[in-house]
Amino acid sequence: xxxxxxxPLSLSVTPGQAASISCKSGQSLLHSDGETQLxxxxxxxxxxxxxxxxxxxxxxSGVPDRFSVSGSGTDFTLKISRVEAEDVAxxxxxxxxHVPFTFGQGTRLEI
Amino acid sequence: xxxxxxxxxxxxxxxxxxxxxxxxSGYIFTNYAIHWVRQAPGQRLEWxxxxxxxxxxxxxxxxxxxxxxxxxxxxxxxxxxxxxxLASEDTAVYYCAKDGGGLQSWGQGTLVTVSS
Numbered sequence: 001x002x003x004x005x006x007x008p009l010s011l012s013v014t015p016g017q018a019a020s021i022s023c024k025s026g027q028s029l030l031h032s033d034g035e036t037q038l039x040x041x042x043x044x045x046x047x048x049x050x051x052x053x054x055x056x057x058x059x060x061s062g063v064p065d066r067f068s069v070s071g072s073g074t075d076f077t078l079k080i081s082r083v084e085a086e087d088v089a090x091x092x093x094x095x096x097x098h099v100p101f102t103f104g105q106g107t108r109l110e111i
Numbered sequence: 112x113x114x115x116x117x118x119x120x121x122x123x124x125x126x127x128x129x130x131x132x133x134x135x136s137g138y139i140f141t142n143y144a145i146h147w148v149r150q151a152p153g154q155r156l157e158w159x160x161x162x163x164x165x166x167x168x169x170x171x172x173x174x175x176x177x178x179x180x181x182x183x184x185x186x187x188x189x190x191x192x193x194x195x196x197l198a199s200e201d202t203a204v205y206y207c208a209k210d211g212g213g214l215q216s217w218g219q220g221t222l223v224t225v226s227s
Contacts, residue, residue: 039213041156048206048220049148049156054213092156094214100172101146101158 002027002095006104013083013111021107023093025074030097037097040069040078042089043106049092053078085111113137115207115218122224123197130193131221133207140183141165144210145190147181150220151203161210162190197225 003026013019029038039054051060053069056076066081080087088111093104118132133145147159160171162181169181175194183190190207205221208214 041214048217049208049214050217051213051215058212060213060215094156094158096213099170100160100174103156103158105155 001100002029002098002102004093004095004102004104006091006093006107008107009105010108010110013109015085015111016082019080019083019087019109021078021091021093021109023071023076023078023104025076025095027098028073029076029095030073036072037095038069038076039094039096040067041092041094042087043092044089052091080109083109083111087111113209113216115209115216117205117207117218117221120222120224122226125198125225125227127197127225128193128195129197129223130191131205131207131223133190133192133218135188135190135209138209139164140188141185145181145183146208146210146214147192147205148208148214148217149203149205151200154203157203159192159205194223197223199225201225 005024007022029036036056040052041049043049052063056069068079070077090106090108092106114136116134121129123129141164144161144163146161149157162169178195180193202225206217208217
């Protein structure tokens, strides 16, 4: 199974500041078709996960442009440019290149 | 809008089976696969498998192979996940989600508790 390692596991940020979460994969997530099979989710307390970004650079419908992803191959970073109170959540990366799809262990963002 | 409504919470004894439903709306059900993901208390998300929308082909995580069945009723726009031989470690919230570039539009989750 592909192991995804997220760091840090928790993060405390002041509103308006930037936040970054790293996701490192044990294998390259680049598909032969040129697409990177990585996506990011946030899960607010008591709610199901929500898709943020897929394929590295594609923000899902309604996701503000404060959220962006950089990186390639095995190393990726989710950046929130200006954290808001509503961003409090646990953030997960997920790879969908190989079965079983796997998730990182999650990063808790606090304010 | 796209929505997935899951069946209610279940309490099962060890060795029993559970079947969770996921009713889709707001899109053409047969055009998209449905994934199933679970989350045990305090644990990371765990992908269980998926079922394609068109012909109902399934792909399961090897961890659940032989113990899980994913099916769908296209006329009802509903996907199902059955897990057999339940053990305490299967206590978790089970989610369905629509495929389409990442896992989109998750259901609200179904809590399955395995307890004697």
